[in-house]
Amino acid sequence: MDTIIERIKKFNAPLLPDKVQLKYRAMTESPFRFFRGTCHLFYEDLARVKDFPVSPPVWICGDLHLENFGSFKGNNRLVYFDLNDFDESMLAPLNWELARVLTSIYVAFDTLNLTKAEADTMVKLFLKKYSEVLQSGKAYYIDPRTAGGIVSDFLIKVKKRKEKDFIKKIAAPVHKQLRISINDQTHFAIQKPLKTDLMQHLDSLLEKSTAWPNNYEVKDAAFRVAGTGSIGLKRYMFLLQNTKNKADFLLMDLKEGTRSSLAPYNPIPQPQWTSDAERIITTKYRMQNISPALLSTTVFKGDTYVLQEMQPFADKINLDVLAGNLKDMQCVLLDMATLTASAQLRSCGIQGSAINDELTAFAHETAWQKTLISYAKSYAGQVKKDYKQYMAGYKSIKTK
Template sequence: MIDPVRAIRSFNAGRDPERLALKYRAMRQSRFAFLRGSCHLFYDRLPAAKLFTKAPTAWLCGDLHLENFGSYKGDNRLVYFDLNDFDETLLGPVTLDLVRALTSILVGADVLHVSQDEALDLCQSFLDAYTRSLLDGKARWVERETAHGLVRHLLEALQDRARPAFLDTRTLRKGKRRLLRVDGQKALPASDVQREPVTALLAEFAATQPHPEFYTVLDLARRIAGTGSLGVDRYVILVQGNGSPDANYLLDLKQALPSALAGHVATRQPKWATQAHRVVGVQQRMQAVSMAFLHPLQWNQQSYVLRGLQPSEDRVSLDRTQQSMTELEGVIRAMGRLTAWAQLRSSGRGGSATTDELQDFAAGRKWGKNLMAVAQDCARQCTEDWKAFSTAYDAEAFKG
């Protein structure tokens, strides 16, 4: 018998209290935010079924939900729309990613402002696009020239986002110098005890790069971002880049922890040098083009993922009150295709199924109906757990 309140407190023990309080507050706001913040509980709750043992093995995002698709600038300087969070990535049955994605649509019905019947239709759209893309067998990608609908609108709008304006939203400009804006919304102050090792780590990394002066640290702060990872050791770093003040760059440094799926898959996993090597290694396999500045770093016994923070990072805002169902379906179908393409792109590597095996799986459509039924059960369970969490939160069980 799982006590959701106890499970959540136990999983998050030891995290930065200030940011952990922000995480709990966010999780209280909606079922969808709760789902995002309790990936571990989702897999603890997942029912035993052949769906999750007999399906072909693939590289998984591990935390596939609506908010883990977005835009970013690749290391080739082009902007893409793709899966963009791989903290929980592992090798496992493809159905694990699918059931979490479908559950996120059902649980997210409130924030999407769609009915449950409409949410089920969106789930079917996701599955249809996913299976058709697997059957096609070709790993494609989404950039501005290949995007459609709301995704294309997003990528076109990003062309107008300039670096100086982006820096102005995250920093305070003082003459030819910038300092990070520590506002309690996107960043919190870092102590000297936190600053020193991070600065040393980046200097160590910079010494291995062609232009080490690019990574000269000008300022750093504790970063506030996401939901599930809030409270994990994470920093936003302002570096010299190509020159102050308007050619400075922002970097994200995030501690890599073991995947929440680790105890839930029987699949034999490759041996990675560190948890950060796992995250970066799989991200490079699954994304069409890797994010700019993506590197695994190690400091003492901890490992971190380094990447760039760019003006081009954004998500499609999904809201039935602002968009038609046809527009929403277009984005959901794009997400289904991207999931399939990521699995095809990484197929046959490190123990994952081949493209032929994935296509055979897609051809057997009975599993889709069964998966939809399980996703509905997961959504109901998530709702119950959120209510229990909310009751405990309101009673200040998570305070301090």
């Protein structure tokens, strides 16, 4: 078998050479950050497992971990806490999603210097809550009105943020005109010909679409780096100005849609999507209670992209802070379990996914849980070993 370095280089070969180095560097931060950036390794290894617990087919986000739950403003302009990353989404065995998120608990707890016993307790509580919600057959959602505990405090704080303050953090005046601040960390300059083409493309979309705010025009664009697994994809951000109210600005995100890393290993037949971008936003619509504002797809220079609004309401709960209060950590994980089950119930019975009755029946079974916990715990140990090998070989993958 290839080494960890060889497997990572092979998978990331199609990404932008200069930006993928940022991904490689980010993955050195911790075993948990490494886990977030190597979803492909997880499924490569899972595909080789014999006697993995059988489970019904459901729509899954594919890369479910503790950092892929967060807040955002829906297209109804309300703030929600939900699953928020669907780049890897597919119709797949239910237990694949659970294995990924349970492993993330073990890896995250180890990274946060919490004990294995504490991780075991949280994993069991997560599965208990998940099963209870799935057994009920009813999907739930979390917004400032329905949230409790630390998530309620989090959403209330997020809701108070102002668009203008968000714009000020990302853009600054240049010759009396507001422009995106280039910091060469998260925002990078784009060569002029490409920048012009990108801005013209978005302006054209605004003019033609009735679903978009056509009273805005594009004023600036930059290359954007965010997340971990997606670093190295073609991704751009745009600053838009209202043509009627010059003090009103909007930020948009344009992200390349690529093949799911589950695809080579997933035995379940998939719908015939027109593009990976369509797959991503369709699964997002199905699994989330309310999807983010201004979500759509577009084609630019032969590549398909997901286009959506950037907003001050998009955020994640700080796990480092929660590590000091296990009661708060438990509240958050129980909410995440509720949302995981709800997303599967919400999208059940669609294009091959199990119907509600099948999911509730599966949740009443318990034999699969012990095996799944054992696998997640064992694989967390494998992640730690892989991270150690990655760090030992990082110099060979790094280029100047």
